[in-house]
Amino acid sequence: MNEISDLLFLSVLGVTFIAGAAYLVFFFSQNIQVRKIARMILVVSGILQTLYIVSRYMLVGHTPITSQHEAVVFFAWSTTWAYLSFRWRYTVKNFGTLVTILIFSLLLISSVSSRDITPLVPALQSWWLPVHAGVSIIAYGFLSLAFCGGIMYLLQERELKSKRFGYFFSRFPSLESLDQLNSHCLTTGFVFLTLGIVTGSIWARQAWGTYWQWDPKETWSLITWFIYLVQIHQRFTVGWRGKRGAVMAIVGFAAVIFTLWGVTYLLGGAHSYAG
Amino acid sequence: MPGEKILLLGVNHKTTPIEIREKMALSDGYEEPLTALKKIPGCRECYLLSTCNRVELLVVVEPHVEVEEEIITFLFGARVSPEECRQYLYIHYDEDAVHHLFMVAASLDSMVVGEAQILGQLKEAYRYAAQFDCTGPLLNKFLHKSFSVAKRVRTETGIGSSAVSISYAAVQLAEKIFGNLRGKKVMLIGAGEMAELAAEHLVGQGVASVVVANRTLERALDLAKKFNGSAVSMDELVQQLEQVDIVISSTGATGLIIHKQDVKSVMRARRNKPIFFIDIAVPRDLDPKLIDIDNVYLYDIDDLSSVVEINKYERDKEAVKAVRIVDEETLKFRKWYQGMAVTPTIRDLRAKVDAISRLELDRSLARMPHVNGADRKALEKMVGAISSRILHDPLNYLKSESCTGRDNSDMKVEIIRSLFRLDNGDDGK
Structure with a gap:
């Protein structure tokens, strides 16, 4: 099982790398045929990632989401499928390139962290684990898409405002489609984030006897949640869109990353496990 | 036409800042300037082109007449000093003038190289010149040639394929901002031609509705009807800003008509x-500071031309090819033009008649072996005398001064050349 799992992880890395390279080739050549191939490879990568997670599940005996390595692979997986599901509904020109690079970077980070199997602490042995952690990380997947969209928005907006058109101008999508992407991913991501916090809170009540204990991870999740809440509220009431929306998506994602890594390494607490 | 000159004189977007061009743009149509131009002594044929990027004059000048100064004053009026004028003006003679006009017609001199509007503007200008009886044989030929050069450039190079006019550039930008233009609303402020053209492009992309605001409501209504839109008065402008997504402004107002504060106040209502x-x-209608507001994008005509630069590189390669065609056609035209002169016509006519008599003489002599040296000489002399006598009148006709005092030698050359079929067909006819 161990060998199969390792082999799968290597193939995930390899295939995603090829997908990223193909997307880059598409980005520079703008050849539609190349994009089709790149997308196919990314789908293959998504399937392989799923298989890897399944193999890891069989290997460790519980949902593989507790170690640093597992969480990041899961993150990459959710970004991949969030993108593919999004892609199914809208097309945003050249978005795939940036996203695939992000997915590959995540996988690269996961590859350098320890793949050792650590037994699950008793507190985590519950079916709440896949629900709470899974839902939270799916939220991260969508929020990372919003982040990519935000970066593209800012770059494109700068070119339009400064009226100096560089290499990216013709290759980047329209502002409106990026803003739409932002809105779609934020709302979806926010729903999952809320679910993650609610399920976590219920689980905490069961495991620790209290809904909320101001553990650093909880606190930061709440801060992240508030950042997104403000943003979504403002968007639907006074129309915080465009540049401000893009900046907020990036700020929100920074908070997500900090919740995921910063808290574990800097602050510790009940959510810091094997990682 | 010995000594007759083609003179081309003008200003364009490259040589002259907008402020100067503004002072000379001949906005009240062609009739008045054309008739004035015709009256300049020494000016035999004339033609005038006025677009928003260039004003150009083409004059065929009588030999030994200086009209440069007069035409410059005509162009700029008294508002700009002659020294200043010369600084902005370009003046081309004869072959250079031909080359320049071909470049303009082929859209190689345009702000947006390869755009197709210029040819239409050229044709329109020519129609006016012909209508007011300003053009003659030389300019007719010249301008028609320029149209066919433009056509040749368009079909033989890819210059028009990615060609983008200013209005096309506007559409391109709008698509970068809005993605799909379906469902977007456009407002035209001022009912100028350029705005109309841009609106046409936008409507072609599926824009939902068009609102026209104009100083005179009548003109606004006319234009609105064309796009199935509605007309509003200038007082409703700011109010309209809440609804519309794309604003194209092209009024002749001297000051700004939309200020930063106006737009800032509607952004909240626009969410x-x-x-x-x-x-x-x-001059500009819109406050340049509008760009500082979030989600507001402002482009003036110069910015739009830089947008067009994006696909310039590919077109540059095609432009090299196009310039070669123009060079080639200029040479051809020069050949024709020189042929138009009296002296070469005389030479050509003589050569032709001589060749015919030589040929016939040789043929006959070949059948008459008994003719000896002295008789042969006499025969040759006779044939020579006959051809000289025949040529005498046509040549006199060519060289004669016309009775009206107006030099119409080009017409006479034309007649002689076609009568004797002296053109060897290298100008395409």
């Missing part, structure tokens, strides 16, 4: 929906 301003008016 920050992006708004795209295109200012093609000279």
Whole structure:
């Protein structure tokens, strides 16, 4: 099982790398045929990632989401499928390139962290684990898409405002489609984030006897949640869109990353496990 | 036409700042300037082109007459000093003038190289010149040639394929901001031609509705009808800004008509929906500071031309090819033009008649072996005398001064050349 799992992880890395390279080739050549191939490879990568997670599940005996390595692979997986599901509904020109690079970077980070199997602490042995952690990380997947969209928005907006058109101008999508992407991913991501916090809170009540204990991870999740809440509220009431929306998506994602890594390494607490 | 000159004189977007061009743009149609131009002594044929990027004059001048100064004063009026004028003006003679006009017609001299509008503008200008009886044989030929050069450039090079006019550039930008233009609303401020053209492009992309605001409501209504839109008065402008997504402004107003504060105040009501301003008016209608507002995009005519630069590189390669065609056609035209002169015509006519008599003489002599040296000489002399006598009148006709005092030698050359079929067909006819 161990060998199969390792082999799968290597193939995930390899295939995603090829997908990223193909997307880059598409980005520079703008050849539609190349994009089709790149997308196919990314789908293959998504399937392989799923298989890897399944193999890891069989290997460790519980949902593989507790170690640093597992969480990041899961993150990459959710970004991949969030993108593919999004892609199914809208097309945003050249978005795939940036996203695939992000997915590959995540996988690269996961590859350098320890793949050792650590037994699950008793507190985590519950079916709440896949629900709470899974839902939270799916939220991260969508929020990372919003982040990519935000970066593209800012770059494109700068070119339009400064009226100096560089290499990216013709290759980047329209502002409106990026803003739409932002809105779609934020709302979806926010729903999952809320679910993650609610399920976590219920689980905490069961495991620790209290809904909320101001553990650093909880606190930061709440801060992240508030950042997104403000943003979504403002968007639907006074129309915080465009540049401000893009900046907020990036700020929100920074908070997500900090919740995921910063808290574990800097602050510790009940959510810091094997990682 | 010994000594007769083709003179081309003008200003364009490259040589002259907008402020100067503004002072000379001949906005009240062609009739008045053309009739004035015709009256300049020494000016035999004339033609005038006036677009928003260039004003150009083409004059066929009588030999030994200086009209440069007069035409410059005509162009600029008294508003600009002659020294200053010369600094902005380009003046081409004869072959250079031909080359320049071909370049203009082929859209190689345009702000947006390869755009197709210029040819239409050229044709329109020619129609006016012909209508007011300003053009003659030389300019007729010249301008028609320029149209066919433009056509040749268009079919033989790819210059028009990615060609983008200013209005096309506006559409391109709008698509970068809005993605799909379906469902977007456009407002035209001022009912200028350029705005109309841009609106046409936008409507072609599926824009939902068009609102026209104009100083005179009548003209606004006319234009609105064309796009199935509605007309509003200038007082409703700011109010309209809440609704529309794309604003194209092209009024002749001397000051700004939309200020930063106006737009800032409607952004909240718009819930920050992006708004795209295109200012093609000279002088500008819209406050340049609009760009500082979030979700507001403002482009004036110079910015639009830089947008067009994006696909310039590919077109540059095609432009090299196109310039070669223009060079080639200029040479051809020169050949024709020189042929038009009296002296070469005389030479050609003589050569032709001589060749015919030589040929016939040789043929006959070949059948008459008994003719000896002295008789042969006499025969040759006779044939020579006959051809000289025949040529005498046509040559006199060519060289004669016309009775009206007006030099119409080009017409006479034309007649002689076609009568004797002296053109060897290298000008395409």
